[in-house]
Amino acid sequence: MTAATATRAFRARGAETAGRSDHELRDLVRHAGAELELAPAEVIIEWAVATFGQRFCVTSSMGDALLAHLASRAAPGIDLVFLDTGYHFAETIGTRDAVAATLPVNLLTISPLQTVAEQDAEHGPNLYARDPDLCCALRKVRPLEQSLAGYDAWATGLRRAETRNRVIAPVIGWDAAKRKVKVSPLARWSDEQVDRYIADHGVLVNPLQYDGYPSIGCAPCTRQVAAGEDPRSGRWAGTPKTECGIHSTDAAPTPLTHHRDVGRLERSLIP
Numbered sequence: 362m363t364a365a366t367a368t369r370a371f372r373a374r375g376a377e378t379a380g381r382s383d384h385e386l387r388d389l390v391r392h393a394g395a396e397l398e399l400a401p402a403e404v405i406i407e408w409a410v411a412t413f414g415q416r417f418c419v420t421s422s423m424g425d426a427l428l429a430h431l432a433s434r435a436a437p438g439i440d441l442v443f444l445d446t447g448y449h450f451a452e453t454i455g456t457r458d459a460v461a462a463t464l465p466v467n468l469l470t471i472s473p474l475q476t477v478a479e480q481d482a483e484h485g486p487n488l489y490a491r492d493p494d495l496c497c498a499l500r501k502v503r504p505l506e507q508s509l510a511g512y513d514a515w516a517t518g519l520r521r522a523e524t525r526n527r528v529i530a531p532v533i534g535w536d537a538a539k540r541k542v543k544v545s546p547l548a549r550w551s552d553e554q555v556d557r558y559i560a561d562h563g564v565l566v567n568p569l570q571y572d573g574y575p576s577i578g579c580a581p582c583t584r585q586v587a588a589g590e591d592p593r594s595g596r597w598a599g600t601p602k603t604e605c606g607i608h609s610t611d612a613a614p615t616p617l618t619h620h621r622d623v624g625r626l627e628r629s630l631i632p
């Protein structure tokens with residue numbers, strides 16, 4: 362099958378599967394979660410593409426392009442969602458641009474409603490230092506929730522080996538906060554499997570990974586870690602915070618007092 366034919370088939374499947382109810386989606390999670398728990402990542406992604414078609418997207422924080430590489434092989438033209446918080450390292454934006462230029466993905470860059478300057482004007486400067494939960498809610502969690510409105514399922518690169526918080530992450534789960542099926546094809550992958558896939562397939566990696574940043578978030582909230590340190594210890598270092606909230610699947614939708622919380626969306630089709 363050519364890339365163009367595969368893309369057309371992918372789009373057609375999406376049209377057939379629009380509008381599943383929460384009950385139907387949760388049923389899918391129950392059955393597929395057990396069946397696919399031990400399946401290879403490629404099979405998990407192929408299941409998601411075949412089941413949800415155009416109503417399935419992949420997200421990436423651009424630490425590397427592994428998940429985007431896997432997904433674009435299964436479904437050329439697949440939607441790849443990237444959250445541009447306005448606080449990213451230049452290397453992360455460069456990785457996004459390189460991914461868009463080299464992989465057959467439909468890159469969707471999501472921005473919060475407010476620029477950093479507008480947020481500073483409303484909440485005061487450096488909100489990330491005073492109230493990182495609110496900053497993450499405004500710049501990450503809520504924009505992602507809004508951007509996923511047109512999908513039934515989303516994929517993340519989340520892995521159980523990353524943190525203690527993620528050791529029970531299901532391969533196929535129900536994201537209660539977003540009311541979506543959450544697909545984590547890499548959930549069972551070790552660090553060694555990630556390194557091997559990247560080396561074998563020449564996958565793009567954010568250059569910061571080679572400079573002491575094994576886990577890359579926003580620049581003000583990410584520091585270098587020393588060899589042997591917990592790879593995620595550089596995130597919100599010196600605070601109790603360990604997650605931005607995007608993966609808090611059992612929580613209610615993020616409460617916000619701001620009434621204009623719909624993120625901006627830039628679309629660019631990458632052939």
Ligand code: SF4
Binds near residue numbers: 494497582
């Ligand atoms: S990681 Fe830091 S800068 Fe980025 S949205 Fe969260 S608190 Fe704000």
